[in-house]
Amino acid sequence: MLHHAPLLTTIAAGLGAAFILGLIAQKLRLSPIVGYLAAGMAIGPFTPGFVGDPEIAMQLSEIGVILLMFGVGLHFSFKELLAVRKVALPGALIQMLVASAAGTGLGLFLGWSLGAALLFGLALSVASTVVMLRALEDRQLLDTRAGHIAIGWLIVEDLAMVIALVIIPVVAADAVGPLELTKELAITGLKVGAFVALMVVVGRRVIPWLLAKVADTGSRELFTLAVLALGIxxxxxxxxxxxxxxxLGAFFAGMILRESELSQRAAExxxxxxxxxxxxxxxxxxMLVDPAVFIEQPLALLATVLVIVGGKFAIAYLVVRVLKYSRRMSLVVAASLAQIGEFSFILVTLGTEYEILPGDAGDLVLAGAIVSIVINPFLFAWASRAYRASEADDAAPREYExxxxxxVVGFGRVGSRVAAGLWERDIPVVVVDDNENRVKVMRDEGREAILGNGVRSKVLHAAGIDEARMVVVAIPDPLNAGAVVSKARALRPEAVILARGHRDVDIAYLTELGASQVLVGVHEVADLIVQQAALPHDATH
Structure with a gap:
């Protein structure tokens, strides 16, 4: 009977094996990801015993990619995306170009045709969405400047892959000319532009409105269903x-939904x-990896991994450093990109379908992916330790006693105004911000400032949370602000915690997490207008 339910058996076997082997990996002080990958190999077609359906598993994994990027979009705004364009755009293009060239050189060395070598190099150049986001989330770096750069970089790679997936079938066709190629690229550009325009113009109105209508029904089940239906x-x-x-579609859907008052609930x-x-x-x-490749082609696999991990890490690090970002930020961005994943598999499948790639090229890409994914948590742990060690070096001499x-957590428009007002009144202030340029300027002016993410205990302790009388959370994003409020309340139960909000729903959300008071801009403006209007006529002139 089970052979009639491949979806159910694949999910059951996959999750069951992942739980057991992930737990074992955790006990061995390895990343659970190692256990999940081992579980896939255990139920894959190349090992004895139960065999899951690889095609179904890949479709399920696509849902994972969609939901992850949808979640990232809920945290991200167009403003934040544009803020990192100067490093993400050139960085992604340079890294893809150099990594593709290195992979092409390796393919030619292995005796493949130029087309096969080029496609192989391109497959090695694009990072995995899932691996990057899990690494950033696990270390609470998703909402830092480094995290934003890495995500922006990923979006550029995503757009480049959209173009590549259009070019490959055209180039694979016989007698293709520049006119046909230009035509296909123009059509693709128009389609992407139309999608973005539709999401910005129509989506910003329809999606938040629809979610609000569903929330008004009072059914949590329908609300959750609406969120999933919209994202997928x-x-x-x-x-x-x-x-x-x-x-890319899921990411834009999340960014549009961020406009809704219910974005926090949708994320949760x-x-x-x-x-x-x-x-x-x-x-x-x-499940896709044939273990035989580790034995039959060890040197070719080693060279492939060196391109993916060593080459991509070095390129990204150098690019970010050349663009005058700090060493610690460069390390985090480089580590997050030193792996490959889902788009690489799509390119391999397409290359095989059009008979461009030889079979051993696909095996090397898949094996290289699994090795890079296994290495990535260790590389990322080292890079994030260096990030935090540098951050601690900056913070320790300034630790407030x-x-x-x-x-004041966050030194944007609101945070800077709050801090300036307190400084004018000679009230002692310690600012926490993850923008090193802002922190440097404040320190040069003799102000107390801590570089870091306010959700981290070490950063709040460096800011003197144990002796603080008040914490002002001036972060504009309610989701991030909520994490800081919750952490501050846990570390300093008796402190007064003030937070900013944009809508009525933010008041309930942040208060529930521990804020003493949530100030909403429109409310405060309205109160001031009422105060002015209530004054005697002469007093208002």
Whole structure:
């Protein structure tokens, strides 16, 4: 009977094996990802015993990619995306170009045709969405400047892959000319532009409105269903109508939904499914790998891994450093990109379909992916330790030892105004911000400033949270602000915690997490207008 339910058996076997081997990996002080990949190999077609359906597993993993990018979009804004364009755009293009060239050289050395070598190099140049996001989330770096750069970089790679997936079939066709290629590229550009325009113009109105209507029904079940339907529906619709990748479509859907007052609830409701399907992604990768390649082609595999991990890490690090970012930020961005994943598999499948890639090239890409994914947590742990060690070196000499002070988390438009007002009144202030340029300017002016993410205990302790009388959370994003409020309340229960909000829903959300008071801009402006209007006529002149 079970052979009639391949979807059910694949999910059951995949999650069950991932749980057991992931737990073993955790006990051995390895990343659970290692266990998930091993689980995929255990139920894959190249090992004895039960064999899951690799095609079904890959489709399930696509849902994981969609949900993860949808979640990232809920944290990201167009403003933040544009803020990192100066490093993400040139960085991604340079890294892809150099990594593709290195992979092409390796392919030619192995005796493949130029077309096969080029496609092989391109497959080695693009990072995995799932691996990067899991690494950033696990170390609470997703909402830092380094995390934003890495995500922006990933979006550029995603757009480049959309173009590549259009070019490959055209180039593979006989008698292709520059006119046909130009035509296909123009059509692709128009489709992507139409999708973005549709999401910005129509999506910003329709998606938040629809979610609000569902929330008004009072059904949590329907609300969760609406969130999933929107995230997956927009992603699939974008791929079907505009030839945009699932990941890119889901990312834009999340960014649009961020405009809604219910974005926090949407993020929380979709989190368990995001985690579950992310696990299935790693299982599906493991299922694709033939262990024989590790024995039959060890040197070629080693060279492939060196391009993926060593080459991409070095290129990204150098690019970010050349663009005058710090060593610690360069390390985090480089580590997050030193692996390959889902787009590499799509390129291999396409190359095989059009008979461009030889069979051993696909095996090397898949084996290289699994090795890079296994190495990545260790590389990332080392890079993030260096990031935090540098951060601690900056923070330690400035660790605040006073008492009765105010901690201001976030030095944007609101945070800077709050800090300036307190400084004018000679009230001791310690600013926490993850932008090193802002922190440097404040320190040069003799102000107390801590470089780091306010959600981390070490950073708040450096800011003197144990003796602070008040914490002002001036971060504009309610989701990030909520994490800081929760951490500050846990570390300093007796402190007054003030947070900023944009809508009525933010008041309930942040208060529930521990804020003493949530100030909403429109409310405060309205109160001031009422105060002015209530004054005697002469007093207002």
């Amino acid at each position: 529906g927009v992603a699939v619709g974008a791929a079907w109508m505009f030839d945009v990748s699932f990941a 409701d979709s989190l368990p499914l995001r985690d579950a399907f992310a696990v299935l992604f790693f299982v599906s990768v493991g 006073g008492r009765g002070h105010v901690i």
